[in-house]
Amino acid sequence: MSGAITRRNFLATMAGGVAVLASGPAWAGRAQPARQRIASLIGEAATVLTVAQRIDVISKALIGSPYRGHTLIGSPRRAERFVLRDDVFDCVTFCETVLAAALAREPAQFETQLRLIRYKDGEIDWRARNHYFSDWCANNVANHVCRKLLLPGSETIDKRLTFMRGLGPRQVSMTVLSRDALIDNRALLATGDIIGFLSQRPGLDYFHTGFVVVTGEGRLMLRHAAKSRGRVLDQPLPRFLADNHAQAVTLLRVKEPATMASVT
Structure with missing residues (x-):
């Protein structure tokens, strides 16, 4: 390459x-x-x-x-x-x-x-x-750059992707956590965690992504660029999950830059 x-x-x-x-x-x-x-x-x-x-x-x-x-x-x-x-x-x-x-x-x-x-x-x-x-x-x-954040209840699911023209169909495996398990394990989340929201649409894997923010009071927020709001903003994460009928998510945690020296 x-x-x-x-x-x-x-x-x-x-x-x-x-x-x-x-x-x-x-x-x-x-x-x-x-x-x-x-x-x-x-x-x-x-x-x-x-x-x-x-x-x-x-x-x-x-x-x-x-x-x-x-x-x-x-x-x-x-x-x-x-x-x-x-x-x-x-x-x-x-x-x-x-x-x-x-x-x-x-x-x-x-x-x-x-x-x-x-x-x-x-x-x-x-x-x-x-x-x-x-x-x-x-x-x-x-x-x-990141590592999977595997919380209790995480599971692997397979899905066939056909949404992107020009790429052709493919089968992917995704590590996901249910909405209820996410909330149950909220104490294990940290500001800066990356969250992807699983899509229920055939042929598509995720419909949105953003950063988790944990406030000083322990509230879970989603910091993201929202098409529906037309801007970058913070929203309560539980409300976003409910409003968008999100059933499952994938979580990543960013590694410290020193670990990136192993990239080849």
């Missing part, structure tokens, strides 16, 4: 170098201000000890940002472009942007982190993009 992130250029970037990008990043819209905002957020969070705390700081700063879908560029017939935005988000690009900024301890690392999170092996190609959230989970566990 000519566009893949190798161990050598990934570690060079983590050490303060600049990785070679297969396609120049497309800072859509306010390109220079966007770079500056991301750099500012990384700087604000740099002194925070844990990656979960940095996720909280950065995601909170983006509350109120408008929702916009279909901002990524590429298709089976159109060359993929590496799009970076800080001004508008859908649920997945919000999680990706926050996570990449939280893992980057300096601005020069942000683009490499985002590539690794968005694309299998960091390869800028439409077919390497994590179109299904089940692919997003599997690839970001494989590259040591």
Whole structure:
């Protein structure tokens, strides 16, 4: 894979170098201000000890940002472009942007982190993009960005995916937790955990994703880019589950960046 992130250029970037990008990043819209905002957020969070705390700081700063879908560029017939935005988000690009900024301890690392999170092996190609959230989970566990959060009651289910045109049907296995088991095990959740909501629609794996936030009073909140609300916001997680008839979820916990040195 000519566009893949190798161990050598990934570690060079983590050490303060600049990785070679297969396609120049497309800072859509306010390109220079966007770079500056991301750099500012990384700087604000740099002194925070844990990656979960940095996720909280950065995601909170983006509350109120408008929702916009279909901002990524590429298709089976159109060359993929590496799009970076800080001004508008859908649920997945919000999680990706926050996570990449939280893992980057300096601005020069942000683009490499985002590539690794968005694309299998960091390869800028439409077919390497994590179109299904089940692919997003599997690839970001494989590259040591996240680990599965297995709470009591977790189980594995299989589903046939046919939703994405151009990818063809596939069978996937997903580790899920029922809504009731999630609430029963709420004390085991932490701010910064990534949550995906299982879809009941044939051919689709998940319908939404966001970050778990545990307030000082112990309330469970969902911080996400909501199409229905048109912006990034916090909502009570139990209410979101009920309103959207969500029956099961998948949970990931982000690893500390030091563990990412094993990416090849």
